[in-house]
Amino acid sequence: xxxxxxxxxxxLGAVALTLSVEWLGWLFCRLWPRKISRGPLKEVxxxxxxxxxxxxxxxxxxxxxxxxxxxxxxxxxFTRLLVHILSASSSLDLCxxxxxxxxxxxxxxxxxxxxxxxxxxxDMDYTLxxxxxxxxxxxxxxxxxxDSGAVHMHHKFAVVDGRRLITGSLNWTLTAIQSNKENILVxxxxxxxxxxxxxxxxxxxxxxxxxxxxxxxxxxxxxxVL
Amino acid sequence: xxxxxxxxxxxLGAVALTLSVEWLGWLFCRLWPRKISRGPLKEVxxxxxxxxxxxxxxxxxxxxxxxxxxxxxxxxxFTRLLVHILSASSSLDLCxxxxxxxxxxxxxxxxxxxxxxxxxxxDMDYTLxxxxxxxxxxxxxxxxxxDSGAVHMHHKFAVVDGRRLITGSLNWTLTAIQSNKENILVxxxxxxxxxxxxxxxxxxxxxxxxxxxxxxxxxxxxxxVL
Numbered sequence: 001x002x003x004x005x006x007x008x009x010x011x012l013g014a015v016a017l018t019l020s021v022e023w024l025g026w027l028f029c030r031l032w033p034r035k036i037s038r039g040p041l042k043e044v045x046x047x048x049x050x051x052x053x054x055x056x057x058x059x060x061x062x063x064x065x066x067x068x069x070x071x072x073x074x075x076x077x078f079t080r081l082l083v084h085i086l087s088a089s090s091s092l093d094l095c096x097x098x099x100x101x102x103x104x105x106x107x108x109x110x111x112x113x114x115x116x117x118x119x120x121x122x123d124m125d126y127t128l129x130x131x132x133x134x135x136x137x138x139x140x141x142x143x144x145x146x147d148s149g150a151v152h153m154h155h156k157f158a159v160v161d162g163r164r165l166i167t168g169s170l171n172w173t174l175t176a177i178q179s180n181k182e183n184i185l186v187x188x189x190x191x192x193x194x195x196x197x198x199x200x201x202x203x204x205x206x207x208x209x210x211x212x213x214x215x216x217x218x219x220x221x222x223x224x225v226l
Numbered sequence: 227x228x229x230x231x232x233x234x235x236x237x238l239g240a241v242a243l244t245l246s247v248e249w250l251g252w253l254f255c256r257l258w259p260r261k262i263s264r265g266p267l268k269e270v271x272x273x274x275x276x277x278x279x280x281x282x283x284x285x286x287x288x289x290x291x292x293x294x295x296x297x298x299x300x301x302x303x304f305t306r307l308l309v310h311i312l313s314a315s316s317s318l319d320l321c322x323x324x325x326x327x328x329x330x331x332x333x334x335x336x337x338x339x340x341x342x343x344x345x346x347x348x349d350m351d352y353t354l355x356x357x358x359x360x361x362x363x364x365x366x367x368x369x370x371x372x373d374s375g376a377v378h379m380h381h382k383f384a385v386v387d388g389r390r391l392i393t394g395s396l397n398w399t400l401t402a403i404q405s406n407k408e409n410i411l412v413x414x415x416x417x418x419x420x421x422x423x424x425x426x427x428x429x430x431x432x433x434x435x436x437x438x439x440x441x442x443x444x445x446x447x448x449x450x451v452l
Contacts, residue, residue, distance in 0.1 A: 008234050015241035022244070039265070044421035048377075097395075151274075151405035154395050167411065169323075169380050169395065179377035181429065185393065185411070185418060192411060195270035203407065 040188040045077035047170060047182035052076050054103050057086060058110060077184065078177050081166070082107055084186055088116050088160045093200045095121045095155040098129065098171040105133035112142050121155075121203055124148035133172075145207040153203070157196055165193040266414040271303035273396060273408035278302050280329050283312060284336060303410065304403050307392070308333055310412055314342050314386045319426045321347045321381040324355065324397040331359035338368050347381075347429055350374040359398075371433040379429070383422055391419040 052074045055066040066072060085092070085107045092111055099105070099122060112118055120137060124146040127134040138144050147153035157167035168184040170176045187193065205211065278300045281292040292298060311318070311333045318337055325331070325348060338344055346363060350372040353360040364370050373379035383393035394410040396402050413419065431437065 008238070011238045011241055012234065015237050015244065018241060018244045018248070042415060042417040044418055046421070046425050147407065151401065152407070154402065154406040154408050156395050157409065167395075167409065168393070169382050175377065176380065180380040181373065181378070182380050183383065183393065183422070183425070187418065189268060189415070191268040192270055192413065195272075196409070199272050199409070 049077035100131035123153040275303035326357035349379040
């Protein structure tokens with residue numbers, strides 16, 4: 001076989017391969033568009049949500065069915081929120097104004113028991129409200145810092161494993177979950193997650209009791225416009 | 227030229243063209259990654275923000291410089307928020323718990339003067355707070371509906387032109403903007419925007435004074451998990 005023939009065969013082989021890959025990709029996109037073109041995780045859910053039993057999320061391997069009278073094995077906005085919190089495998093950073101919900105407190109304590117590093121930043125005034133879970137969480141040995149400024153630390157976001165953002169209008173209270181009209185947005189889109197990670201770290205440093213009065217820490221956030 | 231030769235030339239031409247396009251795409255991505263891979267608009271900004279003059283946003287063609295003592299021509303989280311609101315060209319749907327900020331009220335009235343259809347959904351109790359702008363907005367002829375339930379309509383989101391979502395922890399109040407720690411997330415990612423459009427329409431229908439008691443309207447939101 002001559003060199004020219006070899007070049008032609010290789011050339012035709014390459015064209016066949018390239019076109020096949022392109023066409024297969026196109027075909028896959030057409031047949032299963034949701035599997036290919038979705039990109040990073042994106043979810044939105046709204047509240048109030050149905051009240052359902054959450055026991056299976058905390059004890060998935062229990063052989064005994066939960067005897068409580070609530071509906072079981074149904075997906076609600078709240079169970080989705082719990083699933084995202086409980087999915088943490090390496091870290092959880094939580095920045096929340098009001099925290100009184102017992103199930104969410106249980107989820108935090110369960111992650112702590114699993115050895116997941118947790119940092120919680122909250123508003124000092126709202127640690128004093130009836131039913132606040134911050135005391136119980138602190139007593140369990142989880143690191144909590146409080147924003148004690150004259151105004152509100154009004155955020156309601158969490159970053160799971162440094163890559164999944166959970167944010168919205170929802171405070172971690174029973175009223176917010178079962179009564180109010182609220183929203184939660186979950187995303188792993190880096191352009192949306194990274195500014196929250198940076199802001200959490202800034203607020204965490206600002207509210208370090210040992211460093212609070214050092215002049216090097218910026219008191220106002222940078223406008224993180226991407 | 228024989229048919230075989232023709233096939234070979236066309237084949238080699240196709241391979242050259244396909245590979246060139248692939249390689250040029252790869253090169254463009256490497257050289258200008260932010261221009262290619264960003265996808266839909268995504269912005270995050272945090273509050274409190276610097277106080278700056280916003281006059282130029284409302285009167286961009288004015289030949290006279292604003293005489294006020296505030297800093298001019300600087301970008302802050304609040305000017306970014308105003309720019310997004312004022313960018314509306316076909317519609318604005320706003321779902322907000324508390325609305326007392328005068329600049330945001332001025333932005334809404336400016337859009338109304340331009341003939342942009344505006345729908346505002348708010349919490350009935352919070353229309354009565356000191357400085358609420360809802361009365362002035364209603365008097366201007368903008369359509370406002372109030373959620374008069376016993377619990378809070380706690381959302382703080384807007385949808386601009388049916389495609390740009392503005393959501394976060396921030397109520398439309400002066401305290402939230404100049405004092406509190408707050409966040410705003412802006413995105414045109416359809417998977418995130420569409421659930422908010424659906425939820426707005428549902429709440430708009432639920433709170434139609436003429437239809438509020440019809441049984442066909444769902445009182446609880448569907449869990450819009452995408």
